[in-house]
Amino acid sequence: MQRILNNPDDIVDEMLKGFLKAHSDIVEAADNPRVVKARNIPEGKVGVVTGGGSGHKPAFIGYVGRNLCDAAAVGEICSSPTAAAFLDACREADQGQGVACLYGNYSGDNMNVKMAVKMAKKAGITVKTVVANDDVASAPKDQREKRRGVAGEVLMWKVGGAKAAKGGSLDEVIAAAQKAIDNTRSVGIGLTPCTLPAVGHPNFEIKDGTMEVGIGHHGEPGIEVCPLAPAAQMAKRMTDVVLPDYPFAEGDEVAVLVSGLGATPVMELYVLYDEIDRILSGKGIKTYKAYVGNYFTSLEMMGATLTVMKLDDELKELIDMPAESMGLKQF
Amino acid sequence: MQRILNNPDDIVDEMLKGFLKAHSDIVEAADNPRVVKARNIPEGKVGVVTGGGSGHKPAFIGYVGRNLCDAAAVGEICSSPTAAAFLDACREADQGQGVACLYGNYSGDNMNVKMAVKMAKKAGITVKTVVANDDVASAPKDQREKRRGVAGEVLMWKVGGAKAAKGGSLDEVIAAAQKAIDNTRSVGIGLTPCTLPAVGHPNFEIKDGTMEVGIGHHGEPGIEVCPLAPAAQMAKRMTDVVLPDYPFAEGDEVAVLVSGLGATPVMELYVLYDEIDRILSGKGIKTYKAYVGNYFTSLEMMGATLTVMKLDDELKELIDMPAESMGLKQF
Numbered sequence: 263m264q265r266i267l268n269n270p271d272d273i274v275d276e277m278l279k280g281f282l283k284a285h286s287d288i289v290e291a292a293d294n295p296r297v298v299k300a301r302n303i304p305e306g307k308v309g310v311v312t313g314g315g316s317g318h319k320p321a322f323i324g325y326v327g328r329n330l331c332d333a334a335a336v337g338e339i340c341s342s343p344t345a346a347a348f349l350d351a352c353r354e355a356d357q358g359q360g361v362a363c364l365y366g367n368y369s370g371d372n373m374n375v376k377m378a379v380k381m382a383k384k385a386g387i388t389v390k391t392v393v394a395n396d397d398v399a400s401a402p403k404d405q406r407e408k409r410r411g412v413a414g415e416v417l418m419w420k421v422g423g424a425k426a427a428k429g430g431s432l433d434e435v436i437a438a439a440q441k442a443i444d445n446t447r448s449v450g451i452g453l454t455p456c457t458l459p460a461v462g463h464p465n466f467e468i469k470d471g472t473m474e475v476g477i478g479h480h481g482e483p484g485i486e487v488c489p490l491a492p493a494a495q496m497a498k499r500m501t502d503v504v505l506p507d508y509p510f511a512e513g514d515e516v517a518v519l520v521s522g523l524g525a526t527p528v529m530e531l532y533v534l535y536d537e538i539d540r541i542l543s544g545k546g547i548k549t550y551k552a553y554v555g556n557y558f559t560s561l562e563m564m565g566a567t568l569t570v571m572k573l574d575d576e577l578k579e580l581i582d583m584p585a586e587s588m589g590l591k592q593f
Numbered sequence: 594m595q596r597i598l599n600n601p602d603d604i605v606d607e608m609l610k611g612f613l614k615a616h617s618d619i620v621e622a623a624d625n626p627r628v629v630k631a632r633n634i635p636e637g638k639v640g641v642v643t644g645g646g647s648g649h650k651p652a653f654i655g656y657v658g659r660n661l662c663d664a665a666a667v668g669e670i671c672s673s674p675t676a677a678a679f680l681d682a683c684r685e686a687d688q689g690q691g692v693a694c695l696y697g698n699y700s701g702d703n704m705n706v707k708m709a710v711k712m713a714k715k716a717g718i719t720v721k722t723v724v725a726n727d728d729v730a731s732a733p734k735d736q737r738e739k740r741r742g743v744a745g746e747v748l749m750w751k752v753g754g755a756k757a758a759k760g761g762s763l764d765e766v767i768a769a770a771q772k773a774i775d776n777t778r779s780v781g782i783g784l785t786p787c788t789l790p791a792v793g794h795p796n797f798e799i800k801d802g803t804m805e806v807g808i809g810h811h812g813e814p815g816i817e818v819c820p821l822a823p824a825a826q827m828a829k830r831m832t833d834v835v836l837p838d839y840p841f842a843e844g845d846e847v848a849v850l851v852s853g854l855g856a857t858p859v860m861e862l863y864v865l866y867d868e869i870d871r872i873l874s875g876k877g878i879k880t881y882k883a884y885v886g887n888y889f890t891s892l893e894m895m896g897a898t899l900t901v902m903k904l905d906d907e908l909k910e911l912i913d914m915p916a917e918s919m920g921l922k923q924f
Contacts, residue, residue: 264895266896266897268824269823273861274860276824276864277863279867280863280864280867280870281863283880283883284866284883316860319860320859453595454595490595492598493598524856524858525895527855528650528855528887530596531597532607532608532609532611534597535611536608536610536614537607539611539614539615549614552614552615552616554615556887559859562858591923592922593917593922593924
């Protein structure tokens with residue numbers, strides 16, 4: 263395993279130390295060492311919180327910052343933060359106006375967020391939640407509640423964070439974030455597996471010469487293993503999954519996010535984006551805003567995810583708002 | 594080869610198409626298809642140009658933007674742009690005040706920039722150059738002119754671009770960029786090789802269980818192949834190469850840039866940065882500004898580079914200036 267680490271058991275703590283030092287203009291430590299909070303949170307706003315397992319950087323702590331999330335709970339690699347960490351993230355973010363907890367649909371996160379919401383209530387903090395479920399390949403359309411959250415979470419945080427920064431009430435922030443994720447569909451294609459540092463070898467397999475359509479961020483099985491295809495066919499396969507599901511249609515304006523899974527050269531993400539854009543244009547779907555880069559990764563996995571969000575006037579305004587975090591800086 | 598591409602011979606053209614579409618708020622196409630220029634270049638400023646082979650994204654086109662480079666010449670993967678591309682980049686950037694061409698010390702780039710400077714002179718454009726040579730491991734200290742440029746180029750562009758944006762004359766821009774690179778030292782550690790898409794297999798080797806200290810961005814041999822070490826020892830090895838060379842000393846204020854080489858998980862860069870920061874602090878060297886991320890890569894190579902720049906008041910002011918490009922956004 264050719265990796266940069268000390269004792270694999272310490273990787274999250276050590277990463278956090280480096281992260282807090284490198285970005286001390288944007289984030290700071292909280293009392294709970296597994297919580298990262300934004301610096302200089304404007305007074306009186308609704309709090310926005312997220313959290314999740316480590317190894318998906320910039321997610322999750324990379325989206326703590328100005329006009330984004332106010333705090334994030336940090337889990338071990340690929341495992342949920344504790345309920346206590348979610349609770350403490352809510353405490354850090356609460357200013358008496360309530361907290362919107364915007365997170366992804368994974369069993370551990372669901373369980374711990376639910377417990378944190380109850381504990382917060384006892385402590386007098388109102389926490390409402392939006393659960394991201396943008397990964398089309400993870401369950402049929404009539405079981406959207408079973409779908410996982412993937413890179414669409416980035417757009418949910420962007421929208422929810424902007425709504426809170428604009429002075430939205432808790433219900434307005436929740437409604438905007440819910441609309442963001444309801445309007446969003448994603449799919450991933452995996453080309454190589456990833457290796458958890460404490461394990462030392464991949465815990466799932468993608469054979470050379472094949473690719474897995476619909477693979478999850480932790481190697482959850484996709485919907486099809488097929489021969490590795492050129493970028494044009496990957497783009498077609500991805501849009502064939504994503505576009506009919508919402509469905510996106512001629513005349514729609516969308517935000518498009520193409521994220522690498524960690525190890526794919528960024529230049530190749532642009533090759534893929536070029537193909538995706540050609541398909542969208544051909545269908546009369548207009549890209550209002552594009553994000554291409556490593557926005558939601560799985561350690562050193564190769565591959566990419568495509569996320570498309572249908573925009574309306576409110577979502578455009580929220581997507582356009584400046585934001586500043588390690589993972590997303592937008593003027 | 595598990596990668597996202599169509600015909601490998603088209604990868605640069607296709608990447609450029611995707612890049613220009615995704616970042617149309619920051620960059621635009623030039624007449625020469627192998628030149629990318631910034632949108633809305635402020636009138637009357639000195640032009641700032643760079644260029645280099647592809648596969649190092651964000652370098653080079655990812656540093657074209659506001660208060661950074663005005664144009665970049667684009668080469669094939671790991672090969673220099675043509676003299677014509679450098680010339681046309683200078684044409685795009687020139688506003689009668691001259692052009693600073695800030696590039697890295699590679700034979701192809703040197704040859705083509707020299708030709709471009711001559712052709713520009715004939716066309717009435719004054720081009721002056723700064724050649725980055727921050728890679729300590731690539732030649733002894735008394736032969737600095739032989740050293741390659743690596744991630745220190747990012748800080749050179751930051752400084753030169755800011756100086757030009759502040760209204761500096763051509764000589765002032767050149768002097769600032771030259772000071773930036775003279776004050777900068779870098780070293781890389783490679784953990785895996787990378788594969789050029791048109792070749793299909795790695796063109797150099799790093800054995801599992803080993804690491805190569807001082808490796809170049811194209812797999813140029815380093816100064817030592819040794820057993821893969823924990824992050825703490827990697828950090829010590831890197832600082833042992835970089836710090837004595839300038840030399841950086843107690844009381845210095847520095848900018849630190851830790852860049853992944855492409856495939857290393859970003860969380861591991863923070864583990865490395867934490868160790869580096871501890872060493873710098875222990876020596877009484879103060880980190881004024883830190884950059885951690887994928888700033889200058891080599892396709893899907895694993896490993897990282899460390900870059901340290903000694904700051905003075907002028908360099909601090911230029912480093913602090915806001916900037917906006919695909920690869921570097923700073924408020």
